[in-house]
Amino acid sequence: MVHLTTHDHDGDLAVFLIGARINKLWRPDGWWPALAAMGPMLRELYQDPGSGFLGATTLIGARGPTVVQYWRSVEDVYRYANADERKHRPAWVEFYRRAKRVPGAVGVWHETFSVPAGGHETLYVGVPGAMGLAAATGVVPASSRGRTARERLRHRSERSG
Structure with missing residues (x-):
């Protein structure tokens, strides 16, 4: 069977896709830190149920990872992304600093969907x-x-x- x-x-939710595209495989000094920064951010989110973060799934592609994140709302995504005391802001500043030193080694992208x-x-x-949204919300x-x-x-x- x-x-x-x-x-x-049954309520509203936000789906946030974020990924990295490795453009210069021979320059791990340019792309590895960007990939390595995601783990601490996800740990921080899993440890804070009040953040609005529901869960995530990581997918590995030929040129880099994509993390599918589920949130209660788009506002919760933005609140986390812009909070100075959270891990995202310093990682983002460091990404820009490193991108100037090793231009084009890695690309970072995201897409945000508000789902009523x-x-x-x-x-x-x-x-x-459980996997995907069911892992984040229950089966x-x-x-x-x-x-x-x-x-x-x-x-x-x-x-x-």
């Missing part, structure tokens, strides 16, 4: 444990939210409205 699950979250309640749906088929049987993607979206929309 195939095990079908979905995530356990009722605007997100997931399905995990035969996945042991429930898909049958409790609907048989199809359309039904799961409708269910979340009705619960949030």
Whole structure:
């Protein structure tokens, strides 16, 4: 029997993608610090449930990592990114300093998506444990939210409205 699950979250959320693209493999002095800075930031976020951070998944690509982060709101993302006392601000300042010394060695990018309640749906088929949004918010049987993607979206929309 195939095990079908979905995530356990009905409200608004933000999806924040951040990644690094290694442009000059032969210049780890230019790209390694940018990659290494993400771990301490994620640890800081996991240790602070009040930050609005729900969880993250790291994906490794041919030219660098992408971290998919789930947040309660876009405002929570911005609050963390701009807080002087948090790890992000000093890491960002250091990134710019190093980029001047080793130009073009690494690129950093991000994309932010504000997802309204009722605007997100997931399905995990035969996945042991939790991953993605379900790892960040909890796992429930898909049958409790609907048989199809359309039904799961409708269910979340009705619960949030």
